[in-house]
Amino acid sequence: MELDGQRHPVKPGDAILIQPGCRHRAIGRLKVLNVPVPAFDPEDEWFD
Template sequence: MATTLPRKFEITRVADLPPVACPCGTTRRAFVDDPDRVASLHVVDISVDARTHYHKRLTEIYYILEGEGEMELDGERYPVRPGDSILIKPGCRHRAVGKLKVLNVPIPAFDPSDEWFD
């Protein structure tokens, strides 16, 4: 009797995912259906200045796809433009400022209960 092994990969077309409102605009989130995932992937359209927030558990990697603006990290602002990458460790208060499109990789996978506002 043949045994079917689980796939060791997943393919998702992010552009086909429904946009979800977030504190900074809208996001399309892939690989968020299992809280035990190693990471998730989000494409975020930042249309309003994000609220300053932090995560107690998540590390985030931001990769700027489009637009120019600033990342505010622990109270200091840094200019960002396409091609820039930012690693944000747990506890770092952060927000994006300006109209940007960002690829965001939360590690471990995004957990909405780990989004903290002052």
């Protein structure tokens, strides 16, 4: 997982907190359970 340009190794069972404004991306093959809090807002999504 990459958070603000820094890579972090992840393994099954890990949880990742992505703070507001954090640039993030998944690298490699992952299966995820995404729990957005507050609820997901498609207007708050952007891509480079």
